[in-house]
Amino acid sequence: MNLSKRDSKHIWHPLTQHKTAAPPIGIVKAKGALFWDEDGKEYIDAIASWYTCMYGHGHPEIIKAVQQQMEQLDFVMFSGFTHKPAVQLSEKLMEILPANQQKIFFNDNGSTAVEAAIKMSLQYHHNKADKRDTLIAFEDGFHGDTFGAMSASGISSYNGPFEDFLLNVKRIPTPQEDTIDEVLEQLEAILSENKCAAFIFEPLVQGAAGMKFHSAKGLDRLIKKCQENDVLCIADEIMTGFGKTGRNFASDFLECKPDIMCLSKALTAGMFPLSITSCTQRIFDGFLSEEPSKGFFHAHTYSAHPLGCAAAIAGIDLLGSLAMQQHKKRIELAHEEFADRLKENSKVKNIRTKGLILAFELTKEMERYGTSRSALYDHFMKQGVCLRPLGNTIYVLPPFVITDDQLQKIYNSIEHTLAKL
Ligand SMILES: *Cc1c(COP(=O)(O)O)cnc(C)c1O
Numbered sequence: 001m002n003l004s005k006r007d008s009k010h011i012w013h014p015l016t017q018h019k020t021a022a023p024p025i026g027i028v029k030a031k032g033a034l035f036w037d038e039d040g041k042e043y044i045d046a047i048a049s050w051y052t053c054m055y056g057h058g059h060p061e062i063i064k065a066v067q068q069q070m071e072q073l074d075f076v077m078f079s080g081f082t083h084k085p086a087v088q089l090s091e092k093l094m095e096i097l098p099a100n101q102q103k104i105f106f107n108d109n110g111s112t113a114v115e116a117a118i119k120m121s122l123q124y125h126h127n128k129a130d131k132r133d134t135l136i137a138f139e140d141g142f143h144g145d146t147f148g149a150m151s152a153s154g155i156s157s158y159n160g161p162f163e164d165f166l167l168n169v170k171r172i173p174t175p176q177e178d179t180i181d182e183v184l185e186q187l188e189a190i191l192s193e194n195k196c197a198a199f200i201f202e203p204l205v206q207g208a209a210g211m212k213f214h215s216a217k218g219l220d221r222l223i224k225k226c227q228e229n230d231v232l233c234i235a236d237e238i239m240t241g242f243g244k245t246g247r248n249f250a251s252d253f254l255e256c257k258p259d260i261m262c263l264s265k266a267l268t269a270g271m272f273p274l275s276i277t278s279c280t281q282r283i284f285d286g287f288l289s290e291e292p293s294k295g296f297f298h299a300h301t302y303s304a305h306p307l308g309c310a311a312a313i314a315g316i317d318l319l320g321s322l323a324m325q326q327h328k329k330r331i332e333l334a335h336e337e338f339a340d341r342l343k344e345n346s347k348v349k350n351i352r353t354k355g356l357i358l359a360f361e362l363t364k365e366m367e368r369y370g371t372s373r374s375a376l377y378d379h380f381m382k383q384g385v386c387l388r389p390l391g392n393t394i395y396v397l398p399p400f401v402i403t404d405d406q407l408q409k410i411y412n413s414i415e416h417t418l419a420k421l
Contacts, residue, residue, distance in 0.1 A: 002026060003038050017369070022378070030057035033402040035386075043386045046410045048399040051207070051239055053270030054356075055318045056401035062269050062314045069310035078106065078303040085309030092316045093278065096248045098257040102281040105296070106274070106304035110238040110264035111144025113275035114200070117260045118148040118167070119298055120279065121198035121232045124286045127294050132197035135169045136190060136231065142208030143200060143236050152200045155208060157368050170194060174206065175218025187222055191229050199226045200234040203250035203258070204354070207239035210393030211359035213352055216253045223256040232283065234260040238275070242266035243319055243328060244397060246355030259283060269315040274308030327400040331356050331407065335396070338411045347418050359395035364421065366392040376417065385413040 003026030013024060026038040033045050033056055048054055055062065073083055090104040105120075107113045118135065125132040135152060142158075143149040150159055151167035159166070170190045175183040190196065203219060206212040223233045235258035240250035244266070251258055260283065264275035287296050318324055335358040339351045342360060351360040366373045368391045376394075380387045387394060387410070396410055 003028075022374075025381075032056040032058075033399050033406050041384065043381070043384050044402070044406050044410055045399065046380075046385055046387045047395070047397050048266075049270055050265065051244060051397050052265045052268075054242060054244070054266040054399050055269050055315060055324065056399045057270065059269060059314075059318065059401075061318060062271050062311050065310045065314035066271055066307050069306050073306050075302070075305060075307075077301075079299060083304075083306055083309075085306045085313065086304040089309045089312050089316075092313055093276070096316060096320070097261065097278060098249070098251050100257045100259075100280050101261055101278040103279050103284040105277040105279070106300075107264075107277060108300045108302045108305070108308075109144075109273050109275050110262065111146040111149045112300060113238065113262040113264050113277045114143045114149040114152065114234075114236060115146050116277040116298055117200070117234045117236075117262050117279075118152065118198065120260060120277065120283065120296060121234065123296065124232060124283055125197050125230075127286050127289070132195040133168050134190075134194040134196045135167060136187070136196055136199040136226070137169050137171055138174050138201050138206065139171045140174075140209040140212065141200070141202055141206055141236075143202075144238075168194075170196075172222075174212065174214035175222065177215050177218070180215060180218040180221060183218060184221055184225060187225055191225070191231065196226075196229070196231045198232040198234050198260075199223070200236060203235045203237060203240060204245060204253060205240050205250065205357060208390065210361070210390040211352075211357055211395040211397075213354060220254050220256050223254065223258065227256065227259070232259040234258060234262065236262045238262055238264045242315070243324070243400070244356050246328070246332065248319065267315065268308050268311040269318070271311035271315075272305065272308035274305060274312060324400045327402075328356065330404070331398065331400070331402065334404070334407050334411075341411075341415075345415075345418055347421055356400070357395060357397050359393060362392040362394070362418075362421070364392060379417050379420070380413060383413045383416065385410050387414075 004023045007024055027035050028038050029036045034042055035045055036042050105116055107116050137152045140154050142155055143152040151169050154171055172183055172186045226233050235251050237249050241263045260279045262277055268274045287294055335353045339353050342348055342351050347363055348360045349363055373389055376389050
């Protein structure tokens with residue numbers, strides 16, 4: 001029996017309706033921007049495996065770093081102990097994060113980074129005897145699948161059955177260039193009617209919503225307004241972090257820096273699950289007290305796993321390397337050229353690019369996980385291109401190391417698919 005058949009006996013897959021889903025494809029090998037299935041078919045990883053493996057699969061520098069770390073120290077608890085990979089990673093992050101970020105809290109995945117950020121914000125106010133019970137978030141945001149993160153998320157296809165059990169969240173639309181004043185007014189109304197603890201957002205690009213962009217200037221004004229009211233601003237950079245928007249972080253496009261940042265996905269270049277919740281000195285200081293209970297009593301067993309930290313350190317070195325900077329420019333240019341080509345096509349709209357992200361909508365409407373969306377996905381996969389349309393949004397977010405040929409093959413496959421629609 002092949003992997004795919006053996007899988008169906010005991011495995012329950014994420015984001016899957018097993019009654020109707022096609023069997024999963026057994027993957028046996030990956031390198032650079034490619035992976036191969038058990039029948040030897042080759043696929044281009046056009047979304048860098050959910051935007052994690054940004055330096056390509058199996059990058060030799062990442063492998064070397066993890067191998068060396070494995071032989072030295074596999075794991076030790078992170079309460080009462082520390083280790084070199086964690087310390088070194090905190091120092092590396094200080095070099096690239098916005099200057100107001102001063103403390104690094106370790107978690108093990110994106111949702112738990114968000115969960116820690118929300119709990120930090122709630123307790124920050126609680127420690128000051130200022131009880132605040134409301135969060136502010138964008139419509140259609142996505143922040144993860146644990147309860148706090150799910151509460152902040154506004155995509156109902158994920159949250160439906162749990163809606164009665166979520167935290168208190170007020171939503172505002174994302175600011176577009178021509179709606180900034182309107183959104184600001186909505187925010188002001190929420191701030192005056194509620195006790196708001198934090199504002200959580202995906203800065204500049206909402207990934208799961210379908211790579212939706214918004215105005216940096218508008219976000220700046222929202223952050224400023226929140227900070228004037230001591231509402232902590234949480235930038236969820238789990239998707240946008242590590243070069244995807246053209247700068248290291250989407251927050252680098254902002255003048256008002258977030259109080260808290262969440263990082264994961266490309267943090268470890270796809271090698272290991274690890275995440276970070278960083279914050280300002282002021283937030284950290286809000287937990288200092290003679291009373292133990294004012295500390296942040298939140299932990300995951302695998303916090304700051306040395307192998308994840310080693311992968312992250314090697315990843316940040318790659319991010320800053322001349323080679324990756326050149327790759328980035330090359331991909332940005334190719335995306336722009338293709339976007340121009342697409343503008344001629346009447347079957348698409350809202351063509352947009354930012355850094356390594358290229359996205360557009362089909363003029364044809366589609367359900368997020370409906371059959372026509374599945375047919376689209378299957379069509380790309382048949383052509384050896386792994387793209388995962390979000391409803392009728394098609395987006396490309398390739399690893400930096402993708403070759404020009406591979407990139408053109410993705411674009412051609414998109415055009416070929418459009419021609420068939
Ligand atoms: C993927 C993602 C998350 C959740 O991360 P997981 O590791 O899947 O829990 C949270 N926020 C954003 C913006 C994401 O893209």
